Structures are given as structure tokens and as C-alpha cells.
Amino acid sequence: MQPISATNDFVVKFANVNGSGSASANELFARAIMRMGVPVASRNIFPSNIQGLPTWYEVRVTSEGWQGRRGGVDLMVAMNPQTWDKDVASIDPGGYLLYDSTKPFPAAKFRKDVTLLPVPLTELCNRAFSDPRQRQLFKNIAYIGALAFLLGIEADAVEWLIAEQFEGKPKLIAPNLQALNLGHDYARENLKSACALKLACTDKVGNRLFIGGNEAAALGCVWGGATVCAWYPITPSTSLPEYFAKHCKRFRVDPISKKNRFAIVQAEDEIAAIGMVVGASWNGVRAFTATSGPGISLMQEFFGFAYYAEVPAVVFDIQRGGPSTGMPTRTQQSDLLLAAYAGHGDTKHVLLFPEDPHEAFAFAADAFDLAERLQTPVFVMMDLDIGMNDWLCKPFVWDKNRKLDRGKVMTAKELEAGKTFGRYLDVDGDAIGYRTLPGTHPSKGAYFTRGSSHDGSARYTEEGTVYVAGMERLLKKFETAKSLVPKPVTRPAKEKAKCGAIYYGSTSGAMDEALDALERQGLYVDALRVRAFPFSEEIVDFVSAHESVFVLEQNRDAQLQKLIVNECAIDPARFISILHYDGTPITARFITGAIADHMKLAKAKEAAE
Amino acid sequence: MTYIVKPKLHHPGLATNKLGFTHRDYEGRISTLCAGCGHDSISAAVIQACFELDIEPHRVAKLSGIGCSSKTPDYFLGQSHGFNAVHGRMPSVLTGANLANRELIYLGVSGDGDSASIGLGQFAHCLRRGVNMVYICENNGVYGLTKGQFSATADRGSKSKVGGVNKDEPIDLVSLAILLGATLVARSFSGDRKQLVPLIKAAMSHRGSAVLDIISPCVTFNNHTGSTKSFDFVRDHNEAVNRLDYLPAAKEITVDYEEGATEIVRQHNGSVLKLVKLRPDYDPGSRVAAMAYLQDRYEAGEIATGLLYLDPEPQNLHEHLGTIDTALNRLTQEELCPGVDALEAVNAEYR
Numbered sequence: 001m002q003p004i005s006a007t008n009d010f011v012v013k014f015a016n017v018n019g020s021g022s023a024s025a026n027e028l029f030a031r032a033i034m035r036m037g038v039p040v041a042s043r044n045i046f047p048s049n050i051q052g053l054p055t056w057y058e059v060r061v062t063s064e065g066w067q068g069r070r071g072g073v074d075l076m077v078a079m080n081p082q083t084w085d086k087d088v089a090s091i092d093p094g095g096y097l098l099y100d101s102t103k104p105f106p107a108a109k110f111r112k113d114v115t116l117l118p119v120p121l122t123e124l125c126n127r128a129f130s131d132p133r134q135r136q137l138f139k140n141i142a143y144i145g146a147l148a149f150l151l152g153i154e155a156d157a158v159e160w161l162i163a164e165q166f167e168g169k170p171k172l173i174a175p176n177l178q179a180l181n182l183g184h185d186y187a188r189e190n191l192k193s194a195c196a197l198k199l200a201c202t203d204k205v206g207n208r209l210f211i212g213g214n215e216a217a218a219l220g221c222v223w224g225g226a227t228v229c230a231w232y233p234i235t236p237s238t239s240l241p242e243y244f245a246k247h248c249k250r251f252r253v254d255p256i257s258k259k260n261r262f263a264i265v266q267a268e269d270e271i272a273a274i275g276m277v278v279g280a281s282w283n284g285v286r287a288f289t290a291t292s293g294p295g296i297s298l299m300q301e302f303f304g305f306a307y308y309a310e311v312p313a314v315v316f317d318i319q320r321g322g323p324s325t326g327m328p329t330r331t332q333q334s335d336l337l338l339a340a341y342a343g344h345g346d347t348k349h350v351l352l353f354p355e356d357p358h359e360a361f362a363f364a365a366d367a368f369d370l371a372e373r374l375q376t377p378v379f380v381m382m383d384l385d386i387g388m389n390d391w392l393c394k395p396f397v398w399d400k401n402r403k404l405d406r407g408k409v410m411t412a413k414e415l416e417a418g419k420t421f422g423r424y425l426d427v428d429g430d431a432i433g434y435r436t437l438p439g440t441h442p443s444k445g446a447y448f449t450r451g452s453s454h455d456g457s458a459r460y461t462e463e464g465t466v467y468v469a470g471m472e473r474l475l476k477k478f479e480t481a482k483s484l485v486p487k488p489v490t491r492p493a494k495e496k497a498k499c500g501a502i503y504y505g506s507t508s509g510a511m512d513e514a515l516d517a518l519e520r521q522g523l524y525v526d527a528l529r530v531r532a533f534p535f536s537e538e539i540v541d542f543v544s545a546h547e548s549v550f551v552l553e554q555n556r557d558a559q560l561q562k563l564i565v566n567e568c569a570i571d572p573a574r575f576i577s578i579l580h581y582d583g584t585p586i587t588a589r590f591i592t593g594a595i596a597d598h599m600k601l602a603k604a605k606e607a608a609e
Numbered sequence: 610m611t612y613i614v615k616p617k618l619h620h621p622g623l624a625t626n627k628l629g630f631t632h633r634d635y636e637g638r639i640s641t642l643c644a645g646c647g648h649d650s651i652s653a654a655v656i657q658a659c660f661e662l663d664i665e666p667h668r669v670a671k672l673s674g675i676g677c678s679s680k681t682p683d684y685f686l687g688q689s690h691g692f693n694a695v696h697g698r699m700p701s702v703l704t705g706a707n708l709a710n711r712e713l714i715y716l717g718v719s720g721d722g723d724s725a726s727i728g729l730g731q732f733a734h735c736l737r738r739g740v741n742m743v744y745i746c747e748n749n750g751v752y753g754l755t756k757g758q759f760s761a762t763a764d765r766g767s768k769s770k771v772g773g774v775n776k777d778e779p780i781d782l783v784s785l786a787i788l789l790g791a792t793l794v795a796r797s798f799s800g801d802r803k804q805l806v807p808l809i810k811a812a813m814s815h816r817g818s819a820v821l822d823i824i825s826p827c828v829t830f831n832n833h834t835g836s837t838k839s840f841d842f843v844r845d846h847n848e849a850v851n852r853l854d855y856l857p858a859a860k861e862i863t864v865d866y867e868e869g870a871t872e873i874v875r876q877h878n879g880s881v882l883k884l885v886k887l888r889p890d891y892d893p894g895s896r897v898a899a900m901a902y903l904q905d906r907y908e909a910g911e912i913a914t915g916l917l918y919l920d921p922e923p924q925n926l927h928e929h930l931g932t933i934d935t936a937l938n939r940l941t942q943e944e945l946c947p948g949v950d951a952l953e954a955v956n957a958e959y960r
Contacts, residue, residue, distance in 0.1 A: 274701075
């Protein structure tokens with residue numbers, strides 16, 4: 001078996017034990033490669049646990065800059081005896097295995113078609129360090145050193161990063177460099193040219209950022225003018241409010257009084273969190289919560305309330321594996337139907353689907369404009385893959401002329417001038433009424449906000465015709481929403497295509513690559529990326545223009561497809577679901593294989609007929 | 610006669626307060642509760658308290674949950690914004706509203722089902738945080754709108770109208786409030802306006818979490834013999850620990866009072882609470898003493914009322930969070946959005 005030979009295009013996977021200090025070393029590896037101008041796509045695959053269970057970190061080196069997972073592993077760094085067998089089995093034929101060779105392994109534990117890269121990491125570190133914790137931690141840095149030699153990472157890049165990482169703790173720089181050299185020197189003397197995976201400097205990273213979606217969304221909230229955040233800790237959303245706090249401390253402290261222009265409350269549960277968001281939004285600030293599936297389940301009653309009483313709210317749903325507790329640290333796109341129709345009775349909500357941290361920033365800021373303009377909850381549907389992994393993405397942008405759209409709020413001046421106020425009257429024909437904020441005017445514009453049925457002036461009523469008129473107006477308002485939400489993005493195939501493919505969210509990275517691979521096989525597919533619900537007419541046209549349409553999703557039940565069928569009245573037979581929902585991010589190889597199989601089968605059938 | 614619209618005409622001789630408002634300016638719609646409902650007396654006391662405090666009605670935000678009590682904000686302060694939240698969740702909505710604009714007065718109205726059953730968690734946590742508000746629980750021991758089921762504040766052994774006996778231990782919201790950090794805690798009775806109005810005034814001028822547990826008999830479902838929340842039972846067992854006079858900030862204290870029998874407490878905003886001690890040994894400044902006394906009176910089958918606990922210098926949620934003095938909802942885009950250059954700097958840090 002010929003060992004795999006590749007430059008700037010391979011997958012390295014680290015198999016570690018949770019809590020062993022591997023995360024920062026592995027991230028260092030990814031960042032060092034990017035410093036060489038070579039794009040990476042990294043994925044952290046971790047358990048719902050603090051110490052002791054298996055965890056993996058995958059670094060895809062990709063000169064093309066593909067941001068999805070490719071699938072497969074070229075080089076495994078196997079540091080976890082618990083998962084050794086599976087880890088070794090997952091290496092592509094011709095791949096490499098770097099492992100701690102301090103203790104001998106029986107021959108049966110290896111594969112003949114895999115090149116071994118043994119490094120006695122424990123022995124090296126035990127010899128060099130006396131502190132038990134350091135002996136453990138520096139094994140991670142030592143294997144990075146070995147990889148640096150084997151793959152040809154510039155020593156400068158790693159040393160520079162170590163210096164940056166320990167800027168505040170200069171005492172740690174020297175032992176880290178020492179550990180790095182242990183691995184590096186051992187590999188140089190003993191493994192020599194055993195590895196044909198190589199890195200070479202390029203300039204393909206460009207001006208892109210390397211950042212996670214939760215942090216990007218938190219920044220979007222700061223730039224979007226959010227002041228109140230109420231939340232309850234839940235994986236994988238927790239870091240979003242934490243990043244919001246971090247960036248508020250930097251950008252939102254009053255320069256004179258040193259007091260905060262923001263308020264962040266860790267609520268007692270998700271119900272209280274959304275209650276605070278609704279109360280704050282009702283009172284005229286931009287407020288949000290961040291949660292995941294179980295939190296969305298708990299918030300249902302308030303979503304129905306905010307829909308019906310027409311109170312703005314922004315909700316980040318960092319989706320994880322469901323149902324129930326499901327797979328808390330794995331990714332899925334399985335809350336679409338739950339969020340789209342959240343609340344009892346007839347309800348519908350605006351959903352946004354960012355594809356990466358760049359869009360997470362943009363859509364976070366947009367969500368507040370939409371929520372205040374439409375006076376309704378807006379869900380930013382992210383997932384663990386976008387939220388908790390660092391992605392290489394386009395820089396964040398902000399138009400210097402942008403004015404935050406604070407929606408229809410009647411002022412004291414307007415009330416004083418005699419402008420008619422009726423909270424739920426459709427005076428402009430867009431089905432959106434004017435609201436007033438509490439405390440605005442001594443004698444005009446007060447109203448009662450309630451979840452019970454109400455008339456145009458917010459008075460309680462059980463009159464059927466009045467109730468129906470209100471519900472119909474809400475439907476009309478959803479039509480207004482259609483014209484305001486982000487439009488889908490289409491990517492026509494290079495040649496005329498009979499098939500279309502619809503996808504959304506974090507599938508985007510793998511999809512770009514799969515479409516490219518399919519084209520190289522002569523399989524042409526037009527693609528459309530959905531970015532929001534309610535759906536644009538373009539989606540209906542796209543489906544009509546194709547014989548069949550693949551819908552790619554990371555859930556079991558084809559939730560987006562069902563939502564399209566339901567909302568656009570399209571024959572379900574036109575769709576072919578391609579579903580990946582084992583909790584790991586979808587891969588380009590999976591998509592390419594699934595679509596190619598379908599298309600080849602269809603071609604064969606056609607030929608037979 | 611709940612379908613009758615209230616006439617807007619005022620009697621020309623109606624008394625006005627410092628702002629030139631009459632009593633009528635603090636009213637709301639006509640109540641749709643049962644005739645004789647204790648809750649209507651509480652609404653009347655709220656109206657009187659706000660009138661006498663010279664509060665601008667529109668500077669009050671009134672929030673409630675679900676139930677008979679939660680309907681009442683429609684019946685007072687018609688020029689205030691109101692909010693009927695979902696069942697048991699008024700505290701979270703009020704907390705959020707307060708975060709957005711600290712300059713208004715927040716009046717939360719709830720009932721025993723809304724606060725002690727479905728909303729017990731939110732009741733507890735808003736007090737822990739020290740949200741600056743008046744939290745009134747109109748406590749009648751039953752679910753009125755669903756026709757007479759026991760609530761979580763019904764006393765053990767209390768009989769329902771259809772003859773059932775409550776076997777569960779009651780939740781005492783006053784003890785809980787003191788335990789959880791409320792800084793003004795009182796119990797009163799809807800049938801005792803003289804006691805109630807000064808307590809509401811003290812609560813509305815308090816700058817922290819003020820909880821008023823007001824026993825308010827349900828004339829339709831819980832006013833019979835055998836009920837411990839009936840008018841007769843509460844009158845017979847009401848043991849007031851003190852009598853409160855509320856004196857506004859500017860007013861000089863000229864009232865003579867007997868040393869030892871009267872206590873003067875000055876609140877953060879300068880208002881003065883004059884407490885005539887009816888139980889000479891009761892100290893409303895001590896949480897421990899208050900808790901012990903409440904347990905003692907409960908064991909004796911009596912209902913302790915009055916101002917039960919007061920910290921005149923409380924810290925509230927905004928102080929804990931270090932928020933600016935200006936209402937957050939008045940900040941401009943320039944104060945909120947860091948702008949293009951700052952974003953470029955952020956971009957550079959992630960390369």
C-alpha cells in the first residue's frame with residue numbers, strides 16, 4: 001500500500017481524553033498552519049463531560065479553503081487507549097498513525113496499510129519534567145512538535161503562537177518551547193521522512209477570520225444594539241452570552257461613569273430567561289436569549305404570547321442532538337419545526353439560517369431590526385457546529401451609514417400632535433401596528449398588553465369576528481416578513497441541470513465542496529441555500545424548475561423539506577431527502593456519494609427505459 | 610353591572626393632589642370581578658395610595674400574571690401601560706421591563722395560585738435579585754376563575770365550599786419573601802383599608818423588592834365557615850404587629866410619639882415611616898426575629914399582619930449589575946453600536 005502523499009490537502013484527527021489539556025495544543029496546531037497562509041477547517045467533537053471521556057479534534061488542511069468536513073482521516077494522533085481500536089480503524093488506507101510508543105503495543109493493534117509514527121511521548125516528558133501535571137500536559141505540546149517536523153510547519157509560526165498564548169504568563173513560555181522541541185527533535189532523528197503529508201506556505205487564508213459562531217453572534221448583538229440578555233446555561237449555547245458579556249465590557253461601558261450600558265442576567269430557567277426578554281423588549285430595548293432545543297421546548301408558552309401580543313424578541317437556538325437530552329455536545333438541525341410553529345394555537349415565527357460565523361454576526365444584528373420592525377420573535381437558527389467550532393470566514397462588515405431599524409414606536413410628540421393610536425390597528429397596510437412604550441405620555445397611548453384575545457385598541461374581547469380579523473392580520477404580517485428576511489442564495493450548475501439541491505445552515509461548507517466534486521464527475525446540480533423562513537417565492541420557482549430536488553439536512557425527519565411542503569403547497573414526491581444526523585457535522589464525501597448514487601441510479605433507469 | 614362604561618365626567622368639587630389630578634384620574638375600567646370581591650378593595654387602596662403619593666399615573670407600569678387577581682390592573686391606573694403575562698411568569702417579565710427602564714415604578718400584581726403554585730420559582734428568584742418593585746399578592750387561598758380549587762396558600766385543615774379538607778402544608782409567602790431577600794415585607798387584609806393604604810405607599814416609595822401579601826377573601830368560593838381565608842376568620846384572627854403612618858420626604862416630623870412605643874424609619878428616598886408598635890417587642894428590622902414571630906403566630910392559629918420586615922437601605926438589581934443611571938431604552942445608536950472602525954479592530958484580532 002502506497003502511503004498517502006499530499007501537500008496542503010489532508011485531514012489530521014486527534015483522539016484525546018477529555019480534560020487532559022489537549023484542546024489548546026490542538027488549536028495551536030490549527031492556528032500555526034493558518035499562519036503559513038494555508039486554510040484549515042477544524043472541528044471539535046467532544047462529550048458531555050468535564051474529565052475522562054473521549055474527545056476528538058479534527059483539523060482539515062485545505063488549500064481550496066473548504067469549510068465543511070471532508071470525511072475520512074489521513075493522519076490519526078491516537079492518544080486515547082479507550083478509543084484506540086475505532087480510531088485506528090477509521091484511518092484511510094495509506095494513512096498514518098502517530099502514537100505514544102512508551103509502552104509496547106501488540107502487533108494486532110496496528111494495521112498493515114497504515115504507516116506508523118511512534119513517538120515515546122510519556123518517556124520524553126517524564127525525563128524532561130518533574131511536575132506530574134506538566135508531564136501530562138506537555139505530552140500534547142510534544143506531539144505538536146513531532147507533527148511540526150513531520151509535516152513541515154515553520155518553527156517560527158509555532159513559537160510565535162506559544163509566545164502569544166502565554167503573553168500574560170511568561171514563565172510558561174520556556175517549558176512549552178522545551179516540550180515542542182522534545183517532539184520535534186525526536187521526530188527529526190527517528191522518523192525522518194516517514195510522512196508524505198506536507199505543508200507549504202501559500203497566501204490562501206487572505207483576510208479571513210478564524211472565529212466561532214457563538215462569539216460572532218455575540219458581537220452581532222453588540223453591534224446590533226442589544227442591551228439586555230437573559231439566559232440559562234445550556235450546551236452548546238452557553239458561550240454566546242459569555243462572549244456577549246466579554247465584548248460588552250469592552251465596548252459598552254459608559255466612559256465617564258464607568259457604569260454598564262447593558263444588563264445580563266443569568267435566569268433561574270429558560271422560561272424566566274424568555275420572560276425577561278419579552279418584558280425588556282416590551283419596554284423598548286433590544287433583548288435576546290440564547291439557548292438550545294430543551295430551552296426552546298420550555299419557552300413555548302412565551303413564544304405564543306409574544307407572537308399574539310406582538311412583542312419583539314430575539315432568540316438564538318444553538319441546535320444540538322435531540323430529542324430530549326439527546327446528544328448535548330453533538331450537532332443537528334432538528335429544531336426547525338419546533339421553532340417555526342412554537343407555541344400552542346396557530347402560530348408562525350421568523351427563522352434565520354446563518355451558514356457560518358460571518359453570517360452569524362450579520363444575522364444576529366439583522367434579527368433585532370426584524371424583531372422590532374415586525375414586532376414578533378425572531379429565531380437565529382445556529383447549531384453546535386457553527387456555534388462552538390472556529391471557522392475560517394469572511395471578515396465582519398458594518399455599513400457606516402446603517403441606521404438600526406427600531407420599528408414603529410409612537411412618540412410623545414406624535415401622540416401630542418393628535419396622531420391616532422390603536423395598538424393593533426393596521427394603519428399602513430403592512431399589518432404592523434404602532435406601539436408605545438410605557439411612560440411615554442401622561443394621558444395618551446397607554447394600552448394593555450395581553451395574551452388573551454384583543455381588538456385593534458388592545459381591549460379584551462371574545463367577539464369571534466374581531467378575533468378572526470386579528471389572526472388574519474397576523475398572517476398578513478407574515479407576508480410582510482417575507483419581503484424583509486434574507487433572500488435565498490442560488491448557485492447554478494455549470495451546465496443545464498435537471499436536479500436541484502436545497503440546503504441551509506452549517507451544511508453549506510460541505511455542500512460547496514460536494515457540488516464541486518459532483519461537477520468533476522459530470523453530475524450537474526443547481527443549488528439553492530435557504531436563509532430564512534417565511535420562504536421566498538424563489539424557492540417555489542426553484543422547485544418547479546427542476547424534475548427533482550435533493551434536500552440536505554442534519555436531522556432525521558427532513559424538517560426543512562416538510563416545512564417547504566407545508567408552507568408552499570408543493571408535491572412531496574418532487575423531493576429526495578438526504579439526511580445526516582449522527583451528531584457529527586455532515587461531510588462533503590457523504591453528500592457527494594449520496595447525490596451521485598441517486599443521479600447514477602436515475603440515469604441507469606432512464607437508459608433502461 | 611360590569612358591562613356599563615364608566616362615565617368620564619368628574620364632579621367639579623373632587624379633591625385634587627399636587628399634580629392637579631383627582632381620584633378619578635387614577636381609576637381604570639369597571640371591575641368585572643364578583644360583587645364584594647376583596648380584590649376590588651385592594652384596587653381602591655392602590656388608587657388612593659397613588660393619588661396621595663402624587664404619582665404620575667403614566668410613570669407606573671403594572672404587570673400581572675393569570676387569575677382573578679391578575680385581572681385587577683385593568684381596574685386601576687388607566688393611564689398606565691399594563692401587561693398580563695402568562696400564568697406565574699409576571700416576575701420575569703417585570704424584571705426584564707425594569708432592566709430596560711429603571712426610571713418607572715413597577716407594580717406587579719399576582720395571586721396565590723400565580724405566585725405560590727405555578728409561579729413559585731419566579732416569585733423566589735425575582736426577590737433574590739432585589740428587583741425594584743412592589744409585588745402584591747392578592748391571597749384568597751383558592752382558584753377563583755376555575756371555581757374554587759385549593760391553592761398552595763390554603764391552610765391545612767381549611768374546608769372548601771364543597772366540603773373538601775386541605776391536607777397539604779400551606780406556603781407562607783411572607784416567610785419566603787423575608788428568607789429570599791425581599792427588603793420590605795408586609796401582610797395585610799383587603800378589609801382593612803387603614804392598614805393597607807400606608808403599606809402600599811411605603812412599598813411604592815421603597816427602592817428594592819417590596820412584597821405585600823394581602824389576604825383578600827373570595828366571596829364566591831372561600832368565604833364560608835371552615836375557611837381560614839374568609840372575612841370573618843381573618844377579622845377574628847388578625848394580629849397587627851404595628852400601625853404604619855407614611856410621611857412624604859419633605860414633611861417635617863411634628864407628630865408626637867411615645868418613646869419605645871413608636872419607631873421612626875427613614876427610607877432611601879427620604880420618606881418617613883412612623884410605626885406605632887402594637888406588639889412592643891416586635892422588631893421589623895430583624896429577619897431572624899420576624900421569621901420566629903411568624904412561625905409562632907402561625908402555630909397559634911393567628912395571622913400576623915403589618916410591616917413585618919424592612920431594610921430601609923436596600924441594594925437593588927441595577928446596583929448589583931452596575932447599570933448606568935439612564936434608562937437603557939433611552940440610549941442612542943451612537944451609544945450602543947461601536948461602529949465601523951471598532952469592527953475593523955475586532956476583525957484584525959481574529960486573523
